[in-house]
Amino acid sequence: MRKKIVAGNWKMNLTREQGTILISEVVNMVHDEVNSRVQVVLCMPFPYLGFAKKLFQSQANIALGAQNCHEKPAGAYTGEVSAPILRSFEVDYVILGHSERREYFKETDAVLAEKVRQVLANGMTPIFCCGESLELRQSGDYIGFVKQQLTDGLFHLSAEDFGKIVIAYEPIWAIGTGLTASAEQAQEMHAALREHIAAHYGAAVASHTTLLYGGSCNAKNAPELFACPDVDGGLIGGASLKSREFVNICKSFPAQG
Ligand code: 13P
Numbered sequence: 259m260r261k262k263i264v265a266g267n268w269k270m271n272l273t274r275e276q277g278t279i280l281i282s283e284v285v286n287m288v289h290d291e292v293n294s295r296v297q298v299v300l301c302m303p304f305p306y307l308g309f310a311k312k313l314f315q316s317q318a319n320i321a322l323g324a325q326n327c328h329e330k331p332a333g334a335y336t337g338e339v340s341a342p343i344l345r346s347f348e349v350d351y352v353i354l355g356h357s358e359r360r361e362y363f364k365e366t367d368a369v370l371a372e373k374v375r376q377v378l379a380n381g382m383t384p385i386f387c388c389g390e391s392l393e394l395r396q397s398g399d400y401i402g403f404v405k406q407q408l409t410d411g412l413f414h415l416s417a418e419d420f421g422k423i424v425i426a427y428e429p430i431w432a433i434g435t436g437l438t439a440s441a442e443q444a445q446e447m448h449a450a451l452r453e454h455i456a457a458h459y460g461a462a463v464a465s466h467t468t469l470l471y472g473g474s475c476n477a478k479n480a481p482e483l484f485a486c487p488d489v490d491g492g493l494i495g496g497a498s499l500k501s502r503e504f505v506n507i508c509k510s511f512p513a514q515g
Pocket of ligand 1: 356432433434435436472474475494495496497
């Protein structure tokens with residue numbers, strides 16, 4: 259189902275006290291200021307998952323997210339966390355295939371396909387990340403590359419399961435660099451991905467797929483990005499660590515959205 263979503267990816271930041279303050283500030287501001295049709299997701303480090311949801315109180319449009327999970331349901335994988343464990347802590351969304359995980363932890367699309375399966379099997383929503391490097395963008399076939407990431411990571415799914423996925427396009431050259439994709443660049447890629455989905459699953463599935471943009475998104479550039487017809491929200495890194503900035507991003511959808 260195509261939704262307006264703003265997801266904060268805290269990455270490996272904030273101690274318990276700092277994170278708890280951030281959650282309570284975001285909860286209060288979202289309650290007072292953010293349209294209830296906007297789904298806010300807070301993707302935080304694993305140790306938060308045990309208590310964070312209680313802090314959301316009855317704020318129905320704030321959901322709990324994790325930043326990764328293992329591809330196996332259980333077993334001798336010291337240091338890892340499985341999808342069934344996440345679900346038992348009432349996690350709603352799981353970021354999968356972030357470029358930092360692809361790069362530093364060598365996650366391949368084949369492994370990601372397994373992770374997607376696990377997350378869906380446990381009733382959670384994958385936020386599947388894709389995006390090209392600067393080198394690829396300059397080489398010209400960046401659209402073909404990102405389409406292939408979707409094909410390899412997601413197109414094994416039935417249309418019904420694919421309909422439960424959220425996709426985040428995050429050009430690697432824009433992550434944490436202050437270099438945002440322009441609205442035209444974001445729209446170009448999002449439209450191409452929607453067409454790619456339509457070619458495989460049909461127009462109805464494609465038009466219901468939520469496509470987020472991520473990469474140096476902030477309160478200043480979000481209104482222009484979120485006004486693009488194929489951009490349904492954002493996956494926010496650095497700016498999600500500041501409550502005022504993050505909530506302003508959550509308020510950046512065009513009025514009719
Ligand atoms: P920044 O917003 O800090 O560029 O990070 C984007 C990101 O990687 C979100 O997953």
